[in-house]
Amino acid sequence: EDQVTQSPEALRLQEGESSSLNCSYTVSGLRGLFWYRQDPGKGPEFLFTLYSAGEEKEKERLKATLTKKESFLHITAPKPEDSATYLCAVQATGANSKLTFGKGITLSVRP
Amino acid sequence: DVKVTQSSRYLVKRTGEKVFLECVQDMDHENMFWYRQDPGLGLRLIYFSYDVKMKEKGDIPEGYSVSREKKERFSLILESASTNQTSMYLCASSSRTGLTYEQYFGPGTRLTVT
Numbered sequence: 001e002d003q004v005t006q007s008p009e010a011l012r013l014q015e016g017e018s019s020s021l022n023c024s025y026t027v028s029g030l031r032g033l034f035w036y037r038q039d040p041g042k043g044p045e046f047l048f049t050l051y052s053a054g055e056e057k058e059k060e061r062l063k064a065t066l067t068k069k070e071s072f073l074h075i076t077a078p079k080p081e082d083s084a085t086y087l088c089a090v091q092a093t094g095a096n097s098k099l100t101f102g103k104g105i106t107l108s109v110r111p
Numbered sequence: 112d113v114k115v116t117q118s119s120r121y122l123v124k125r126t127g128e129k130v131f132l133e134c135v136q137d138m139d140h141e142n143m144f145w146y147r148q149d150p151g152l153g154l155r156l157i158y159f160s161y162d163v164k165m166k167e168k169g170d171i172p173e174g175y176s177v178s179r180e181k182k183e184r185f186s187l188i189l190e191s192a193s194t195n196q197t198s199m200y201l202c203a204s205s206s207r208t209g210l211t212y213e214q215y216f217g218p219g220t221r222l223t224v225t
Contacts, residue, residue, distance in 0.1 A: 032212050043115075043201050043216035044154075087154070091212055097142045097161065097205055098169075099214060103153040 002027045002092050006102035013078055013109050021073040021105045023088030033071050034099065035064050036087040044087055078109045114138070115217035117202055123223045130189040132220050134202030141207035143185035144214060145169075145177060147198040154201065160185055161207060192224045 003026045013019055025033065032051050036044035048057045050066040057064050061082065063074040073086055085106045089099040118133040136143065144159040146169075156169030158177040166177050174196060178186045185204075189196055199221050203214040 034213050036216075041199075041219070041221070043203075043219045046213050046215060049211055049213050096167070097207055097212060098144075098156065098159065101154040103151070 002090060002100040004088055004090055004100050004102035006086075006088050006105050008105060009103070010106045011108070013075075013107070015079055015109055015111050016077050018074070018076045018078070020075070021086055021107070023071040023073070023102055024069060025071070025088075025090045026069075027090050027092045027100075029093035031091045031093045033066055034089045034091070035071070035073055036089070038085045038087055038104070040085075047086075075107070078107075080109045080111050083107055083109045115202055115204055115215050117200075117217040117220050119220050120218060121221045121223075123225065124189075124192050125225055126193060128189075128192050128224075130192050130222065130224075132187040132189075132200055132202075132222070134185045134187070134204075134217055135183055136185075136202075136204040136215070137183065138204060138206070138215065139182070140204035140215075141182070142205045142214075143179065144203040144205075145175075145185065145187045146201045146203065147171070148201055148219075149198050157187065192222075194224050196222065197224045198222060 005024045007022045035047040038044040048064040053068045085104040087104045089101040115136045145157045146154045160166045160179040176188045202217040205214040
């Protein structure tokens, strides 16, 4: 069974204090790993797709990386507007397009 | 710009009522999904559809049904609403034939059953 574990559950940072969010996964064969951002009361917003180990993608202060067992979302010099819940999901090969989601990491950035 | 819309942002219904939640996407995606999201439980898949009139059960289909008569529209039906169906409902869509497989989500419907 595919599994996704995100850690820590919650993270509080000071503005400008860089950190990383972890997503560990177990999947029979990886088709893709996805990162989403979710603001309170809203639907998840797509951020990145990673397909193979060693791949990296960047968007503003966010950088996602992938190994064979985990993915990291690095946040450089975060701002209060980066406060949100970050979700990780995997899609297995032959999964008929279904995603398996982690429970998310709630990030709070204090000014 | 990709867009998934849901018929209501907030909905309050009484126990036993039949509830319809509608989702429309404008990306010509083959796949559409219904999830519910509850604190501490994360996103859980209720049903999904990979083509018109096709549907498959997700992880928690009990108490729900779905309808997909047109490619762009996917409806979730609560036949007889119960208080344990109070939740945030999220619709998503994705391509089955493209190069990428990410799902795009709607804004969500916060359903309260009293």
